[in-house]
Amino acid sequence: MSIAASLKHAARWGGLTLLLSLPLSGWMLNGYQVTTTWHRPLWLAGGVFVGTLLAMALARLLEMPPLRKLRWRMQTKITVTRRPALPAWEWGVLLTIAATLPLWLSTYWLNVMILALIYAVLGLGLNIVVGLAGLLDLGYVAFYAVGAYGYALGSQYLGLGFWTALPFCALLAATFGTVLGFPVLRMRGDYLAIVTLGFGEIIRLLLNNGTEITGGPNGLPAPAPTLFGLELTRVAGQGGTPWHTFFNVTYNPNLRAVVIYMVLLAFLALLFFCVGRLQRMPIGRAWEALREDEIACRSLGINHVTVKLSAFAMGAAIGGIGGVFFAAAQGFVNPTSFTFFESALILAVVVLGGLGSSGGVVVAALVINILHELLREFSDYRVLVFGMAMVVMMIWRPRGLLSMRRQFFAVGKNL
Amino acid sequence: MNAEERRLLVLEGVRAAYGAVPVLHDVTLHVDRGEIVTLIGANGAGKSTLLMTLFGQPRATAGRILFSGQEMTALPTHRIARLGIAQVPEGRRIFPAMTVEENLILGITPLTAREQEDPGLRAALLEHVRSLFPRLWERHRQRAGTLSGGEQQMLAIGRALMSRPRLLLLDEPSLGLAPLLIRQLFAVLRRIAAEGTTIFLVEQNANQALRIADRGYVLVNGRIQMEGVAADLLADGHVRQAYLGGH
Ligand SMILES: Nc1ncnc2c1ncn2[C@@H]1O[C@H](COP(=O)(O)OP(=O)(O)O)[C@@H](O)[C@H]1O
Numbered sequence: 001m002s003i004a005a006s007l008k009h010a011a012r013w014g015g016l017t018l019l020l021s022l023p024l025s026g027w028m029l030n031g032y033q034v035t036t037t038w039h040r041p042l043w044l045a046g047g048v049f050v051g052t053l054l055a056m057a058l059a060r061l062l063e064m065p066p067l068r069k070l071r072w073r074m075q076t077k078i079t080v081t082r083r084p085a086l087p088a089w090e091w092g093v094l095l096t097i098a099a100t101l102p103l104w105l106s107t108y109w110l111n112v113m114i115l116a117l118i119y120a121v122l123g124l125g126l127n128i129v130v131g132l133a134g135l136l137d138l139g140y141v142a143f144y145a146v147g148a149y150g151y152a153l154g155s156q157y158l159g160l161g162f163w164t165a166l167p168f169c170a171l172l173a174a175t176f177g178t179v180l181g182f183p184v185l186r187m188r189g190d191y192l193a194i195v196t197l198g199f200g201e202i203i204r205l206l207l208n209n210g211t212e213i214t215g216g217p218n219g220l221p222a223p224a225p226t227l228f229g230l231e232l233t234r235v236a237g238q239g240g241t242p243w244h245t246f247f248n249v250t251y252n253p254n255l256r257a258v259v260i261y262m263v264l265l266a267f268l269a270l271l272f273f274c275v276g277r278l279q280r281m282p283i284g285r286a287w288e289a290l291r292e293d294e295i296a297c298r299s300l301g302i303n304h305v306t307v308k309l310s311a312f313a314m315g316a317a318i319g320g321i322g323g324v325f326f327a328a329a330q331g332f333v334n335p336t337s338f339t340f341f342e343s344a345l346i347l348a349v350v351v352l353g354g355l356g357s358s359g360g361v362v363v364a365a366l367v368i369n370i371l372h373e374l375l376r377e378f379s380d381y382r383v384l385v386f387g388m389a390m391v392v393m394m395i396w397r398p399r400g401l402l403s404m405r406r407q408f409f410a411v412g413k414n415l
Numbered sequence: 416m417n418a419e420e421r422r423l424l425v426l427e428g429v430r431a432a433y434g435a436v437p438v439l440h441d442v443t444l445h446v447d448r449g450e451i452v453t454l455i456g457a458n459g460a461g462k463s464t465l466l467m468t469l470f471g472q473p474r475a476t477a478g479r480i481l482f483s484g485q486e487m488t489a490l491p492t493h494r495i496a497r498l499g500i501a502q503v504p505e506g507r508r509i510f511p512a513m514t515v516e517e518n519l520i521l522g523i524t525p526l527t528a529r530e531q532e533d534p535g536l537r538a539a540l541l542e543h544v545r546s547l548f549p550r551l552w553e554r555h556r557q558r559a560g561t562l563s564g565g566e567q568q569m570l571a572i573g574r575a576l577m578s579r580p581r582l583l584l585l586d587e588p589s590l591g592l593a594p595l596l597i598r599q600l601f602a603v604l605r606r607i608a609a610e611g612t613t614i615f616l617v618e619q620n621a622n623q624a625l626r627i628a629d630r631g632y633v634l635v636n637g638r639i640q641m642e643g644v645a646a647d648l649l650a651d652g653h654v655r656q657a658y659l660g661g662h
């Protein structure tokens with residue numbers, strides 16, 4: 001694309017953002033008058049404009065002769081062509097918009113978004129187990145609980161902070177995943193579903209009844225995350241300085257949610273990227289092959305034990321991280337958050353989104369959570385509506401909202 | 416090379432069973448480097464079981480299996496595949512939801528990690544499959560489950576060849592194919608052998624198999640009943656009677 005065309009393109013996106021954000025955040029009701037505040041929409045539009053330009057410049061840079069040469073260094077007749085679902089600059093736009101949401105969303109909707117992103121993370125994790133490896137896990141909530149309680153208990157007994165809890169709980173949950181994986185190595189389908197269902201319930205009951213350690217039904221507090229050693233709460237609870245004291249600004253109760261949202265968004269983006277890579281790596285292909293035909297896999301030299309366990313462990317680790325975010329966002333954990341219904345909901349996210357499709361899972365997580373909030377007034381019928389939506393979806397798009405795309409190889413033209 | 420060194424695959428007194436039911440009784444046979452050897456036998460004779468036993472599923476209950484002089488009787492299945500033996504299993508067993516080339520790429524799993532990551536090697540291997548099966552390559556982006564039976568068989572063979580095996584095992588590749596396709600398939604097998612891959616071919620289609628093979632074995636109820644040069648077996652009265660429809 002020429003520079004003029006790029007500018008036009010970026011301007012179009014910026015204009016669109018302005019158009020969209022003006023009614024959402026630019027007009028304010030002041031008494032009986034509507035006042036127009038331009039600065040927020042303008043900032044947003046400017047951000048999108050610059051972001052688009054940068055993303056396109058980056059894409060162009062990769063096409064430049066030296067880098068291009070590097071990309072085509074392996075001159076062979078057959079080349080790997082990767083066609084991402086969206087081009088790079090569209091990703092830039094999406095991420096920029098997502099990152100600016102806290103500027104104009106209310107606290108309430110910001111918390112809804114946090115929950116939606118947590119579900120997206122959980123969906124991506126479960127997608128590895130169910131969508132890729134084809135192991136129907138109905139107890140995925142167990143790993144979510146392990147992560148959440150790992151953080152709450154860790155901070156209470158070991159003085160664990162949010163940032164150390166992330167890898168710690170991922171490892172802890174992965175260990176649980178492996179422990180579950182061993183006995184079910186020879187199981188598939190219905191039998192596997194029943195055992196994992198039981199496993200999920202066992203974890204929840206342990207948490208509920210281990211009153212001395214876990215606080216039982218009363219639950220446990222979970223501290224807010226810290227940012228570079230600064231605390232986001234009104235008074236310091238973890239031995240640091242509160243953020244507003246350090247910078248000498250007024251206390252903003254929203255800050256906790258904003259920080260969690262941003263970290264979560266960054267993690268989701270990273271996870272999305274990593275899962276995409278994993279799918280193209282030998283281990284990802286082995287997961288899928290295992291789903292398709294275990295005997296053929298073994299005759300191809302795939303060690304089904306390690307492949308299965310790695311799918312369980314990887315899925316569990318991601319679930320554990322989702323749990324840490326959940327605990328940090330809620331500030332509190334108790335067993336009622338980890339019932340079978342949660343497992344079913346996460347599975348619904350995966351199936352609705354499209355088994356194996358990361359993009360679909362993220363979209364489904366957003367749709368389900370936002371729908372859930374919009375239907376709050378009909379809360380008695382929510383599950384009913386939800387079930388009907390599911391049935392309609394399965395008739396209309398049996399492969400999910402965005403069905404999985406497959407990479408392919410093409411015979412190179414220019415070589 | 417003496418006889419010992421020429422042996423690529425050796426089975427000595429191999430027995431195998433499913434639970435308490437014995438299927439193979441003292442099977443002794445060998446495949447030399449560069450040969451095409453065929454094993455023919457009626458339905459239920461134990462041909463598939465023999466190929467599966469090579470991969471340890473079920474495991475031999477007695478006897479020894481040697482590959483290139485190395486004992487592999489007790490190796491885990493996935494390690495056997497890495498010795499340089501590739502299997503085209505009965506019924507093809509391709510991965511239906513994955514594309515043709517994803518199926519092919521999965522075939523490189525037995526190679527070392529370094530070889531697997533070498534894009535030049537990968538391209539060369541794909542190119543090889545393309546040259547053997549141009550019709551298959553035309554469908555390389557298609558889901559494998561949507562291929563015709565013949566194409567699926569080509570895919571299964573291509574997938575096995577992706578690991579550059581020294582020994583290729585095939586279990587009834589002609590099953591369910593039209594006569595014209597069968598002839599083409601056997602021509603390709605000949606070509607693969609000419610390129611230096613040793614072939615051990617299990618077939619019910621004894622006529623065609625014996626025509627491309629150097630030597631043959633006849634399996635009856637889990638026992639080797641006859642063995643010899645393929646042309647001799649083809650001319651043998653008993654074999655004609657039992658497996659070639661008497662003409
Ligand atoms: N998985 C199995 N479990 C039990 N018995 C089996 C199994 N597979 C094959 N058999 C039995 O082993 C015998 C040999 O079968 P097979 O090796 O498939 O014969 P072929 O391939 O020569 O037709 C048959 O009697 C068959 O019923």
Ligand SMILES: [Mg+2]
Nearest residue numbers: 462463464505
């Ligand atoms: Mg058979």
